[in-house]
Amino acid sequence: MSLSRSVSITQTAIRNTSIANIRGLGIDLVHVPRITALLSRKPVYLAKFTRRILHEAEFNRAASMIESRERHDLFVARCWSIKEALYKSLDKSRQSYFQMRDWNTIDPDSPKPTVSGEAINRDEDFFVSVTHDGEYLLAIVIRGQSDKSTQ
Numbered sequence: 753m754s755l756s757r758s759v760s761i762t763q764t765a766i767r768n769t770s771i772a773n774i775r776g777l778g779i780d781l782v783h784v785p786r787i788t789a790l791l792s793r794k795p796v797y798l799a800k801f802t803r804r805i806l807h808e809a810e811f812n813r814a815a816s817m818i819e820s821r822e823r824h825d826l827f828v829a830r831c832w833s834i835k836e837a838l839y840k841s842l843d844k845s846r847q848s849y850f851q852m853r854d855w856n857t858i859d860p861d862s863p864k865p866t867v868s869g870e871a872i873n874r875d876e877d878f879f880v881s882v883t884h885d886g887e888y889l890l891a892i893v894i895r896g897q898s899d900k901s902t903q
């Protein structure tokens with residue numbers, strides 16, 4: 753990703769959530785071939801693994817990617833990395849019952865990574881940035897207190 757694009761994403765996050773309202777930050781780096789290898793195991797294992805990690809919307813996206821022979825391993829690596837970064841951004845109490853499949857990182861209306869799902873509290877917002885080069889994929893998540901909590 754170009755430097756100017758990553759700077760503009762960061763600025764968007766800071767505009768919507770002031771520094772004082774940032775509650776957590778997480779980062780994760782994934783070696784994509786590790787995920788590719790996991791996904792190339794037996795179909796039973798593959799279904800178990802993806803069901804544990806992917807939200808229903810992500811699972812359906814991955815299934816359609818497999819059908820159209822797109823790089824679903826990269827997609828699963830992206831979901832994994834965002835959720836590991838997300839986990840690190842949470843308080844200890846919420847980490848204790850964290851389940852990857854409760855969190856959705858895709859927006860049907862936009863290619864931009866996002867965080868949604870039943871596990872989100874009403875008063876929080878998440879900002880996500882992902883980059884990928886060759887075999888590595890990196891995700892950063894900022895957890896902020898949303899303006900909704902003061903309205």
Ligand SMILES: CC(C)(COP(=O)(O)OP(=O)(O)OC[C@H]1O[C@@H](n2cnc3c(N)ncnc32)[C@H](O)[C@@H]1OP(=O)(O)O)[C@@H](O)C(=O)NCCC(=O)NCCS
Nearest residue numbers: 779780781804805835836839840841842844847850851852
């Ligand atoms: C704790 C966890 C995020 C560490 O991830 P990892 O891939 O093993 O290691 P990383 O190199 O990405 O991160 C390690 C760093 O994370 C940080 N870290 C460790 N525990 C953390 C926590 N509870 N919260 C935030 N950050 C944490 C530390 O800085 C650590 O650095 P250190 O090893 O030098 O102390 C991960 O093991 C985990 O438990 N994830 C839970 C989410 C989940 O459900 N995973 C998949 C299950 S199928």
